[in-house]
Amino acid sequence: MPAATALALGLAACGAANEQTSSNGGGEGLSGTINGAGASSQEAAQQAWIAGFTSENPDVTINYDPIGSGGGREQFIAGGTDFGGTDAYLDDTELADATKRCGEVVEIPVYVSPVAVVFNLDGVDELNLRPETIAKIFNQKITKWNDPEIKADNPDTDLPDLKITPVNRSDESGTTENFVEYLSETTGDAWPHEVSGNWPVAGGEAAQGTSGVVQAVRNGNGTIGYADASQAGSLGTAKVGVGGEFVEYSPEAAAAVLDASEPVEGRGESSFAYDLEREKEGTYPIVLVSYGLACAQYDDAEKAELVKSYLSYVVSEEGQQTAADNAGSAPISDSLREQLNPAIDAISGGGQS
Structure with a gap:
């Protein structure tokens, strides 16, 4: 395009x-x-x-x-x-x-729009992730897909002993800023970085633009990224922990956040x-x-x-x-x-x- x-x-x-x-x-x-x-x-x-x-x-x-x-x-x-x-x-x-x-x-x-946590992991179609788990994955503190913290919320999923490859935006991005702001507000010490449109963690895979992140996640195995949900396509999208439940993204749940803000x-x-307002129950928080x-x-x-x-x-x-x-x-x-x-x-x- x-x-x-x-x-x-x-x-x-x-x-x-x-x-x-x-x-x-x-x-x-x-x-x-x-x-x-x-x-x-x-x-x-x-x-x-x-x-x-x-x-x-x-x-x-x-x-x-x-x-x-x-x-x-x-x-x-x-x-x-x-x-x-x-x-x-x-x-x-x-x-x-x-x-x-x-x-x-x-x-x-x-x-x-919701920002989806997109992933590509052979054999895994559904994934539950708590805010702290997402933060640790993107902060490169959780590095394997079969980590106990991921397994605890996905007990019926066969998670492989495979390296996690986080993908972030290489360019200054409002999507990054929204994603980082969510992590900063909801995960405490698990995300110690300043809120910015520039990705703060070195060592992951970086891609230009929303389409670049989606393509990089799609082209890998064990990859995970964040992208505007409308462009997630056929990639897996994680359900995100809010209170005591895991919420799947939807436009309606995203709009409810704005109305509460x-x-x-x-x-x-x-x-x-x-x-x-990113922590209201019944809404998709990212x-x-x-x-x-x-x-x-x-x-x-x-x-x-x-x-x-x-x-x-x-x-x-x-x-x-x-x-x-x-x-x-x-x-x-x-x-x-x-x-x-x-x-x-x-x-x-x-x-x-």
């Missing part, structure tokens, strides 16, 4: 670019090109969103390059893209720098960043909330209208269902959508008010 997705279709009817957008994100006479880059976890969803939006707006071209969250934030802050995607909300320094570019930053959750305070009216980034004000009115219209479609009921159907994500709730729409509707440019 090429690094950038570009979809453009046909010609559009004439009309003013600043006409009110319709419920499906379309507007009369929309035309032009906008470019985005960022989280590779959003790749499948972005492809579906772009196809859906441009089918209604055939004189529009939208490009999205899934270079990873870190690169996406850097390019957006530097002004190299019109919108961005990131699996971790902007930190204080990034937010300040983005504000210099944008005046005010629009930061909204657009894609909610609190917004980060003091970031401006158009920033909807969340500190996630969840990725991926954000869309935009400016509240653009120099170019046409760019502003395209970004506003596209993001309106992305968070719409239709757009969220499109992502669910094509990328396995969890649609955001109606109540959250109602909070996000005013921030999107306020996007303007070129002297627009």
Whole structure:
């Protein structure tokens, strides 16, 4: 699959670019090109969103390059893209720098998905893993698949005397940051590392992007990694311990985490960043909330209208269902959508008010 997705279709009817957008994100006479880059976890969803939006707006071209969250934030802050995607909300320094570019930053959750613990182990289709066990595996303290700690939660599984090969992201990644944050919050001393988008443990196998991790796990035997669940494919996925049960990932269980979480305070009216609640029973605890980034004000009115219209479609009921159907994500709730729409509707440019 090429690094950038570009979809453009046909010609559009004439009309003013600043006409009110319709419920499906379309507007009369929309035309032009906008470019985005960022989280590779959003790749499948972005492809579906772009196809859906441009089918209604055939004189529009939208490009999205899934270079990873870190690169996406850097390019957006530097002004190299019109919108961005990131699996971790902007930190204080990034937010300040983005504000210099944008005046005010629009930061909204657009894609909610479980992060699956994926594995490839001949003869083993199901696996239960407690948070501490996951931490020790990825911290390379548990190194064999028949380790007593793994066997204790999988008593009926024939676990081989085989080396565990953990696979992590080589690039700065919001998926990594979410996964590491989960380990840090739920496993105590078993995970002594700082939360970061850069993988903190040397010596494992590293791969570029979500697709790279999935491919590396698939190509090995005894491999284990972490990846957006929508891209897990035929790989085994572990059930994760939450309280006294082991929970299988699902979009619904992932969405429940966001609904239980609190917004980060003091970031401006158009920033909807969340500190996630990762230990609530009945939810899948390793969840990725991926954000869309935009400016509240653009120099170019046409760019502003395209970004506003596209993001309106992305968070719409239709757009969220499109992502669910094509990328396995969890649609955001109606109540959250109602909070996000005013921030999107306020996007303007070129002297627009």
